[in-house]
Amino acid sequence: MPAPCRSDLSTVRLCSSPRLHSPRDLCQSFARNRHTTWPAYGCQPANLLRARHLSYSAAQPRTWASATTTVAGPTSSSTQELDLVSAPTAVVVGGGPAGQAMALLLAQRGWLVHVYEKGNRFEGGNHAGGVGYGWNVTLSSRAFATLERVNALHLVKQRGVRLLGRVVVQENGQDRYLPRMPDNVSIAVPELANALAQVAMEQFPDRIRHHYGHRCTAVDFATNSAMFVDSTSSADDMQAAASVVVRKSPPADLLVGADGVNSVVRVSMQTKTPLFGFSQEFEQGLGFKAARVTVRDSALAPDRTQVVLRRNADEPLLLADAIYTFTRPYNGSLAACALLPNPDRSYNLIVGGDHAPGLTTAQACRELLEKAFPKLAAMLGDDAHKRMAGAPRGSNRTITCSRFHHERAVLIGDAAHAMLNSLGQGANAALEDCLLLDEALQAHSSVPAALAALTAERKPETDTAAALSKQGIPPRGLGSLLYFLKYRMLLWLSGLLPGVVPQPWQVVIQATCEPYSQVVARRKRENVVVGFILAVLAGAAVAGSAVMSAGGCWGSPWVSTMPAQAQRQWDEVF
Incomplete structure (x- = not known):
């Protein structure tokens, strides 16, 4: 038993104990330490500190x-x-x-x-039976290390939903899927x-x-x-x-x-x-309102653990355990929505953009959703508009x-x-x-x-x-296509050549406890790798053009020997 340490009004000395693993070590190995008992820090403070607590208890009884x-x-x-x-x-x-x-x-x-x-x-009113704030958070490795330390990880996973990834819903049906780490x-x-x-x-x-x-x-x-x-x-x-x-x-x-x-x-x-x-x-146009809403049974995928991607605009959107995002021009600006899954088959609906502050009535919510997102509006339960109107307004x-x-x-x-x-x-x-x-x-x-x-x-x-959170907002228009193309290309190549091609920084920030400053350095290296790949592809295109002009056959041996799974992934990227 360590000797008590001296303390006074300005400081409490903490008794010495073996140094713990750093949070980053915990993040990498929390699954192995579930039953570890951690040494207690803190010591018995001086009588003055004890008297302060007793005087409070006596002078200010609980009301x-x-x-x-x-x-x-x-x-x-x-x-x-x-x-x-x-x-x-x-x-x-x-x-x-x-x-x-x-x-x-x-x-x-x-x-x-x-x-x-x-x-x-x-x-909180965000449960299926109430109206109110419906904000969900996405937990990953950084949070898991803390939750494991306090013996709450299992309970939190029971009350949450394991995310499959993010689906960017397109009007033409060519939805884009960004897989996430399976434990999010x-x-x-x-x-x-x-x-x-x-x-x-x-x-x-x-x-x-x-x-x-x-x-x-x-x-x-x-x-x-x-x-x-x-x-x-x-x-x-x-x-x-x-x-x-x-x-x-x-x-x-x-x-x-x-x-x-x-x-x-x-x-x-x-x-x-x-x-x-x-x-x-404050970020312009990134205000939001959020509410927990029900969706119609016909909008749910038969298996919510599998993301179903549409191939054309006429096919219905079937919701799985993923984050779905929608963006559309509306009344001269951009309207945005997102759906986040809950365990009880409800979803948290988030409406963002310049139009969010004006959604104070059920009629205003109905008008925005039916005009800007008709397919989404058709999936929502009858009370969704009322819940959104009653939700508080948030700012980003x-x-x-x-x-x-x-x-x-x-x-x-x-x-x-x-x-x-x-x-x-x-x-x-x-x-x-x-x-x-x-x-x-x-x-x-x-x-x-x-x-x-x-x-x-x-x-x-x-x-x-x-600063990274600002850079994580996907661009619009052509920039959006290039953003997702780069992401999928790095995701595929990092799996094909681990240790040579880095994983996308968006994956690293979710899957590890790597310091944010190192993520920035990784992002810079990632840009160098992408530049090199593009230069190689450009050189190959020039060489291929020369071969074809000389009567050769461009690329068929390499393509024919590509593994079938890699070929499918390559087709998804490009």
């Missing part, structure tokens, strides 16, 4: 009983109760996927964690957060305490605590201060801001701490901060570094943040030092990821 989740667990012994009192305390603002995952990682280390969320558990999972954001909360309640009923219905209004960095009001408080209530009860979290050794793109923790850092820079950039933006921390408070996920959804990396990067923060806390002797190290390591990578 809002209906908004605070209490889980009955086994009767604790006096030793267990003392352990909870002496444990370092963390406050997590935001009960989304990143906040829940961070709470689990801290609880594994022996921390007492308070998670505050403005919504209610199982809320599509899951609704509330489902993911609730799955992690369920794991927390089952594994750490005493160490993780959920407070739902708490909306954060400010952060007090002097005590490292956050202020909250009841989420049902209206703007008028906020103006009449006497009618609003403000609650304060316990003073924390670590405060985590996981409260999304409109982070109150980040705003508090901007206004209350020196030299904190922040910028955000990138967010960058000059740093992610201040003293013992830190930002993770979209609160620190939002990116566009073109590559499906927002949730993956957020969950990867949790592992990196966990690693930093284990590697450094104090919380401020760990948070400073996290900013130094993580910020360059997330800035690069935001």
Whole structure:
């Protein structure tokens, strides 16, 4: 048993323990470590820290009983109760996927964690029975490493859908298919957060305490605590201060801001701490609305595990477990839609473009879908338009901060570094943040030092990821054809010549935990390889033309000896 470490109000020294594998190692080998028990970091803080926790418990008894989740667990012994009192305390603002995952990682280390969320558990309205936000995220290797560490991967895969790839639907029926890695999972954001909360309640009923219905209004960095009001408080209530009860979290050794793109923790850092820079950039025409909708049985493929591609415009589109995207000109601009699968045979419908903000009535939704996407409109259930009209409006933006921390408070996920959804990396990067923060806390002797190290390591990578997300938007017109041609060509050649021709960078970013900066370097090498291939093809064409003019026969021996499977793949590419 390591000796207790000294701590005071400004720092909690973390007891030494064997250094863990890096998150990148975990990403490559998480399947082999499912039953690994991880050493606990953290130590018994000084009496002053213990007194702070006791004084909070005595002076501020819990209210809002209906908004605070209490889980009955086994009767604790006096030793267990003392352990909870002496444990370092963390406050997590935001009960989304990143906040829940961070709470689990801290609880594994022996921390007492308070998670505050403005919504209610199982809320979100994106289930088949309700109207509301229907945003799905695509999880890949970066997220899987974190989910495996917190023993939630199996449950998340049960509640999500294994994606087959992406289908770009064309008006002429010549749909384009981009296969993805087979383990990618599509899951609704509330489902993911609730799955992690369920794991927390089952594994750490005493160490993780959920407070739902708490909306954060400010952060007090002097005590490292956050202020909250009841989420049902209206703007008028906020103006009449006497009618609003403000609650304060316990003073924390670590405060985590996981409260999304409109982070109150980040705003508090901007206004209350020196030299904190922040910028955000909205992408024109990339606003969206999203809702969970039902589709008609006739629109579903007999086997949803197989993508069925059409060959002409008259054939019906049959939906499988893939992402389907549609783009059409409409009223002088571009309208875009996407369908993402759910386990219950419903789909999440996302409508983007300049027309999305105006979809406030069922009639407006019906008119847009029937005129711009008639085949899609025919597949949707009768209540789809009403659900879309009632869904909140979202925006696509990138967010960058000059740093992610201040003293013992830190930002993770979209609160620190939002990116566009073109590559499906927002949730993956957020969950990867949790592992990196966990690693930093284990590697450094104090919380401020760990948070400073996290900013130094993580910020360059997330800035690069935001830039990559802009480059991941497929171009339009002829550029779209060239984009997909290059993708399929590299996919085929990398399978034919592994180690010689690189995989497309879009595959690497999904299939590995390779740092985003290395993905950029890979993308540059990829362009060199493509340029070389095009030069070889151009030279072969010139030589072939010369042979044909001399009476030769161009290429038949090579074509005739090409393996049948490779020939089919070659035909799909070209």
